[in-house]
Amino acid sequence: MIVKTKLYDIADIRPGHPFRGTIAPVAHASAHVVQVRDIDNYNEINAEQLITTKLAGRKQPDWLQTEDILFVAKGAKHFATYVRYLPEYSVCSPHFFIVRLHQAQKKHALPEFISWQLNQLPAQRYFKNSAEGSLYVSIRRKILEDTPITLPPIATQKQIVSLHRAAIKEQKILHQLINNRQQQLKTIASKIFSD
Numbered sequence: 001m002i003v004k005t006k007l008y009d010i011a012d013i014r015p016g017h018p019f020r021g022t023i024a025p026v027a028h029a030s031a032h033v034v035q036v037r038d039i040d041n042y043n044e045i046n047a048e049q050l051i052t053t054k055l056a057g058r059k060q061p062d063w064l065q066t067e068d069i070l071f072v073a074k075g076a077k078h079f080a081t082y083v084r085y086l087p088e089y090s091v092c093s094p095h096f097f098i099v100r101l102h103q104a105q106k107k108h109a110l111p112e113f114i115s116w117q118l119n120q121l122p123a124q125r126y127f128k129n130s131a132e133g134s135l136y137v138s139i140r141r142k143i144l145e146d147t148p149i150t151l152p153p154i155a156t157q158k159q160i161v162s163l164h165r166a167a168i169k170e171q172k173i174l175h176q177l178i179n180n181r182q183q184q185l186k187t188i189a190s191k192i193f194s195d
Contacts, residue, residue: 001153002150002151002152002153003108003150003151004148004149004150004151005148006145006147006148006149007099007114007144007145007146007147007149008145008146009149010101010102010105010108010109010114010149010151011069011099011101011102011105011114012099012100012102013097013098013100013141013144013145014062014097014098014100015094015096015097015098015141016070016091016092016093016094016095016096016097017033017055017061017062017091017092017093017094018094019033019093019094020056023035023051023053023093024053025052025053026052026053026054027052028052029052029054030052030089031052031053031055031061031089031090031091032047032050032051032052032086032087032089032090033051033052033053033090033091033092033093034064034070034086034090034091034093035051035092035093035095036072036075036093036095036096038050039072039081042168042171042172043079043080043081043082043119044081044082044084044168045070045081045083045086047085047087050086050087050090055091062091062098063088063089063090063091064083064086064090064091064098065083065100066083066084066085066086067082067083067100067101067111067112068083068098068099068100069081069082069098069099069100069111069114069115069118070083070092070096070098071096071097071098071099071139071144072095072096073095073096073097073139073141074094074095074137074138074139075095075136075137075138076137078124078131078137078139079118079119080114080115080116080118082111082112082115082116097139097141097144099114099115099144101114107154108151108154109151109154109157110154110158110161112161112164113157113158113160113161114149116160116161116164117149117150118147122148123147123148126147127139127143127147130143131143
């Protein structure tokens, strides 16, 4: 059975860490920061390149957890990334909303499937039509909360997630093959033209 719902019915949505101004890197600090630039072309977080910084304020930060979804709400592109792994004590910049599924909903909704769904055409069309601002476009929290979500049976969600992972793996292999071939041609060219 397919269930139609809204994102706020199945998840809590909260803003990223309230940094003021530029996030200054501090070597060997304990807090890692996910920024938009840390997300690759496959919408995956490059955990190895995260900067560390000192967090101001006495309030305990909202540390990111495995299975969180980070949604880029500010900028030219609005998309979701699934948190598969992050260093302990990680936060995200204010460009993101953190989408965390209610524990009770995890029987009916896979976080990775929801992340995938937010990047598909129906949701992307909804965000494009709802975005505000002309130069610096953003999605308000209320807009994200009201995103229509479709939940097929959990077995179907697992199949889709599995297909999506396979597709990403194939894309990475293809890009590696293309890069290897280009490198090979550069080497041949430099040998030919240096003789």
